[in-house]
Amino acid sequence: MNRPKRMLLENIAWAHETAHADAQFFTRLAQGQSPKVLWIGCADSRVPAETVTNANPGDLFVHRNIANLFSPSDDNTMSVLEYAVRVLKVDHVIVCGHYGCGGVRASLLPQSSDLPHVNRRIAPLCALGERHRHELDAFDELDARANRLAELNVLEQVRLLRQHAIVCERDEPPLVHGWIFGLHDGLINVLASGYADEDETRATERAPITSLRAA
Numbered sequence: 450m451n452r453p454k455r456m457l458l459e460n461i462a463w464a465h466e467t468a469h470a471d472a473q474f475f476t477r478l479a480q481g482q483s484p485k486v487l488w489i490g491c492a493d494s495r496v497p498a499e500t501v502t503n504a505n506p507g508d509l510f511v512h513r514n515i516a517n518l519f520s521p522s523d524d525n526t527m528s529v530l531e532y533a534v535r536v537l538k539v540d541h542v543i544v545c546g547h548y549g550c551g552g553v554r555a556s557l558l559p560q561s562s563d564l565p566h567v568n569r570r571i572a573p574l575c576a577l578g579e580r581h582r583h584e585l586d587a588f589d590e591l592d593a594r595a596n597r598l599a600e601l602n603v604l605e606q607v608r609l610l611r612q613h614a615i616v617c618e619r620d621e622p623p624l625v626h627g628w629i630f631g632l633h634d635g636l637i638n639v640l641a642s643g644y645a646d647e648d649e650t651r652a653t654e655r656a657p658i659t660s661l662r663a664a
């Protein structure tokens with residue numbers, strides 16, 4: 450059986466099982482959405498937002514792209530943010546990166562000439578890596594450098610989001626969180642909680658977490 454056919458059969462099974470477990474589930478789903486969270490994550494197939502947080506349809510408004518970048522010049526990113534903040538009025542924006550990110554790793558390597566779109570997308574990552582070159586050079590292994598850059602990237606996207614007019618315009622702006630997912634254990638590390646007092650604590654605690662990850 451080919452993959453799409455298998456997926457369609459799985460869809461029928463899921464729809465039946467879901468309706469069986471909760472008879473009103475699809476009635477509620479059809480009435481509209483009111484997710485409290487905007488998730489900005491990597492397009493990587495191994496980090497599906499709903500699966501790794503045990504969330505349901507309707508819980509998360511999701512935007513995924515290579516290396517979970519917030520790009521103010523990109524209409525796709527900006528339309529998602531605009532709709533999430535102004536219409537859905539989400540309470541939280543979560544940027545979730547992941548260790549072992551191919552997009553982040555690629556930004557530390559010579560660019561591949563057959564991936565012009567990817568190269569353009571990850572250009573801000575290359576610049577971020579340059580800004581942190583001294584810290585990154587302390588790691589011998591490329592993978593360790595990429596993992597630290599993945600963390601720095603999450604924090605950079607959080608910083609950009611927190612100062613963006615769309616995020617700041619509401620009387621009670623959504624809290625912007627920075628998370629990173631570990632492929633090896635399925636657990637999420639919080640790099641920026643969205644709560645100012647907790648972030649101060651985390652800023653001083655972050656170094657040991659990173660050196661463990663990089664080991």
Ligand code: CO
Nearest residue numbers: 491493550551
């Ligand atoms: Co990735």
